[in-house]
Amino acid sequence: MKVLVPVPPSLRRDEDGDHIGPRGRPPVLGVVDDGFGTVLFPPVLDVLRERLGVTDVVYHLKPNITAAVDEATLDDLERRCRAVIVGVCA
Amino acid sequence: VTAADSIDVDDYHAAVEHFFAIGWSDGLPIVPPTPELVEHMLAAVPEAPTDVIATIPPSNAAATTELIAINAVMAGCTPQMLPVVIAAVRAASAPEHNLAGVQTTTHSCVPLIIVNGPHRQSLGFNSREGVFGAGHRPNGTVGRALNLVLRNVGGNHPGVTDQATFSHPGKWAFCIAENEAESPWEPFSVARDFAASEDVVTVFSCEAPVGVIGINAPVSRQLTALADTLSRVGANNVQVMGEVLVVIASGNAPAFAAEGWSRADVQRFLWRHATRAQRDVAGLVYPQEHEKHSPVWLDRTDPDEAVPVTAAPEDIHVLVAGGIGYFNAVCAGWGGFGGGAVSQLVRWRDDAWGERSE
Numbered sequence: 001m002k003v004l005v006p007v008p009p010s011l012r013r014d015e016d017g018d019h020i021g022p023r024g025r026p027p028v029l030g031v032v033d034d035g036f037g038t039v040l041f042p043p044v045l046d047v048l049r050e051r052l053g054v055t056d057v058v059y060h061l062k063p064n065i066t067a068a069v070d071e072a073t074l075d076d077l078e079r080r081c082r083a084v085i086v087g088v089c090a
Numbered sequence: 091v092t093a094a095d096s097i098d099v100d101d102y103h104a105a106v107e108h109f110f111a112i113g114w115s116d117g118l119p120i121v122p123p124t125p126e127l128v129e130h131m132l133a134a135v136p137e138a139p140t141d142v143i144a145t146i147p148p149s150n151a152a153a154t155t156e157l158i159a160i161n162a163v164m165a166g167c168t169p170q171m172l173p174v175v176i177a178a179v180r181a182a183s184a185p186e187h188n189l190a191g192v193q194t195t196t197h198s199c200v201p202l203i204i205v206n207g208p209h210r211q212s213l214g215f216n217s218r219e220g221v222f223g224a225g226h227r228p229n230g231t232v233g234r235a236l237n238l239v240l241r242n243v244g245g246n247h248p249g250v251t252d253q254a255t256f257s258h259p260g261k262w263a264f265c266i267a268e269n270e271a272e273s274p275w276e277p278f279s280v281a282r283d284f285a286a287s288e289d290v291v292t293v294f295s296c297e298a299p300v301g302v303i304g305i306n307a308p309v310s311r312q313l314t315a316l317a318d319t320l321s322r323v324g325a326n327n328v329q330v331m332g333e334v335l336v337v338i339a340s341g342n343a344p345a346f347a348a349e350g351w352s353r354a355d356v357q358r359f360l361w362r363h364a365t366r367a368q369r370d371v372a373g374l375v376y377p378q379e380h381e382k383h384s385p386v387w388l389d390r391t392d393p394d395e396a397v398p399v400t401a402a403p404e405d406i407h408v409l410v411a412g413g414i415g416y417f418n419a420v421c422a423g424w425g426g427f428g429g430g431a432v433s434q435l436v437r438w439r440d441d442a443w444g445e446r447s448e
Contacts, residue, residue, distance in 0.1 A: 003105050004123045005095040006114050006160045006242040008151040012095065035376075040253065064378055 028056045030081035032073075034065045041087070093140050094156055096125065109164070114242055116234065116262055120164035131159040134169035135176060136439050143176055144183035147190035149245030153179055157243055158235075165235035170213060171228055173436050174291060175235040178203045181293035181434040182236065188428025192295045193246045196255045197326060199295040199424040201240070202335070203233055203265040204409065206279035207289030207436065209443065215267035218340055219413030222266060222299050233263030236293075258298040266411050272340045273410035274347035281353060282433045289436035294407065295429030296335055296421035297325075304342065305416050309349045312342060312418060313356065317363035319420045320399050320406075326425030327399040328366050329375045330383040333423045333430045334399060335407045336360065341415025353408050361403035365396035383426030407431055 005012065029048065031041060048054040058080050060073055077084050099105045105122035109115045121127070132139050132155065139156035146153050155176065162175050182201045183189050192199055205215050205228075216226035224230060246252045270277045279290035302319045304312035316336055321328050336356070338346065346356070368390065371380065381390065389395045400406055412419065423429055 001099050001101055001105060001122070002096050002125060003099060004125060004128055004156075004160045005097060006109075006123060006157065006164060006238065007245070008149070008157060008243055009095060010151050011149055011243075011245045064376055066376075066378055066382060 027052060027054050028058065028081045029054050030058045030077040030084035031060065032069055032077070032084065032086045033059065033061045034087045035062060041085075044085075093154065094128075094160060113247065115164075116238055116241060118234075118262065121166050123160040123163040127163045128156065128159050131163055131167070131169045131172050132156065134439065134442070135159075135172050136437055137176065144179050146179075146183060146240060146244035147193055147246075148251045149243070151243050151245065153183070153239055153243045158239055161238040161242055162231075162235040165238055166227065166231040167235050168227075168231075170442070171232050171235075173438050173442070174203075174205065174213070174228075174232050174289075175239070177291040177434040177436045178232065178236045178293055179239055181291055181432040182240070182295075184432040184434075186430060187293065187295070187432045189240075189244075191428045192424065193240060193244055194251055194253055195424060195427065196253050197424050197427075198254055198256050198258050198297050199429050200258060200260040200264050200297075201236060201293045201295045201429075202260065202421065203236060204278060204292040204294065205232075205265065205267040205289075206270065206277045206284075206292070208287060209289050209436075209438075210267045210270075212443075215265075217267040217269040217411050221337075221411045221413075222260075222264075222419075229265045229267070230263045233260070233265030236265075237261055237263065260298055266337075268409045269340045269343075269411050272343050274343050274351075275353045275408075275410070278407070278409040279433060282431075284433065284435065289438070290433050291436055292431050292433040294333065294335055294421075294423070294431040296423050299337065299419040299421050301417040301419055303417055309345050309351055310359070312345075313359050314363060316418055316420060317360050320360060320364035320422070321366050322422075323366055323370050323374065325399070325422040326427075327422055328364075328371055328397055330379055330425035330427065331385075331399070331401045331405070332383070332425035332427070333405045333407060335409075335421040335423070335431075337412060337419040337421070338408065338410050339412040339415045339418050340410055341413060342418060343410045343415075345415070354403070356408050357403040357406045360406050360408075361398055361400065364399045364406075367393065368395045368397050369393035371397050401426075405430075
């Protein structure tokens with residue numbers, strides 16, 4: 001019996017989760033935290049460390065949820081990290 | 091068909107179990123989307139299978155007609171319902187709806203589909219008793235189809251990208267029709283600048299409905315009770331404005347007509363009475379968020395200042411649905427962050443109803 005797949009091809013790679021997280025070595029992860037991340041991020045980081053070997057995290061905590069991130073910080077994250085998680089949570 | 095990938099499974103049960111196992115189901119059994127069923131579904135719409143209807147966050151993947159049809163088959167839709175689902179996808183993904191936020195917020199808002207227009211009855215949408223509940227295929231399957239698209243094409247999964255603290259059962263299906271026939275007012279869609287002859291879908295992301303009692307009460311008394319529920323301090327609206335939905339029960343609608351209340355009268359009354367003193371509102375959200383979304387005329391230095399639930403009366407959406415008039419209902423919104431009502435015309439094939447869709 002043939003059935004069609006209800007997810008787009010780009011998401012089928014999610015089935016094994018292998019693509020999630022920072023690529024390259026060493027896997028350094030950037031985080032822009034809107035203030036909620038201090039609660040939500042630690043368990044995510046545990047998973048990323050266990051499964052993907054994330055070795056270091058560059059953590060930027062915004063002063064409040066609506067604050068913009070300055071360009072210097074973004075440049076720093078881009079230079080040092082292989083991937084960045086931007087936390088937007090309301 | 092088909093640009094979509096396919097897989098081979100042993101039989102119906104194997105398909106259902108595979109979809110559970112791989113996370114392509116919403117937690118209920120699905121109808122296996124065979125190529126034949128999907129092809130039949132696609133024949134009911136004017137769009138080509140590869141047409142991109144929208145991009146769905148957080149994956150920002152393209153929701154093609156075909157992918158929407160696959161999810162509609164899974165949800166149990168008939169082909170005639172697919173145009174309604176497509177309109178709902180278009181409405182939900184409109185930039186002003188902020189679907190990325192709706193999909194990932196900690197808040198319990200879920201996209202509610204509101205169906206208006208002449209074909210809502212021929213399709214069998216329920217607009218009376220139990221309108222938010224189970225028991226009617228169009229409400230159940232169209233609502234479910236939208237949620238499956240948001241989940242499967244948007245790549246949105248609870249606890250991963252979907253951070254809703256609680257969510258609510260509308261995440262399975264959240265779809266109503268307006269009871270236009272028993273409303274004292276023009277259809278909700280007409281108030282939103284569509285013609286009464288047009289089939290229209292409006293998507294508004296909101297919490298589950300809260301019933302508000304008012305048995306044989308004068309309209310002003312019913313509205314006072316609704317205003318009290320609208321202005322609960324724990325709701326996002328009195329904190330950060332946005333939009334709300336008020337559903338007047340079909341059984342209560344005649345009283346509004348008899349007393350001569352227009353929809354605008356109801357909106358103004360509710361807006362004036364659904365307020366809380368600023369001292370009651372303070373301290374539950376970041377002050378800067380309250381300040382950002384509140385009307386500029388609000389005196390934030392006065393603890394007695396009456397804080398409204400929306401920035402303007404027009405942001406209180408009012409329609410008629412449901413059954414006997416013991417209760418009306420309120421659906422709180424996400425607030426000024428997004429999820430506001432967006433309406434889209436339902437596009438039928440020219441021969442869908444034996445006539446051109448005007």
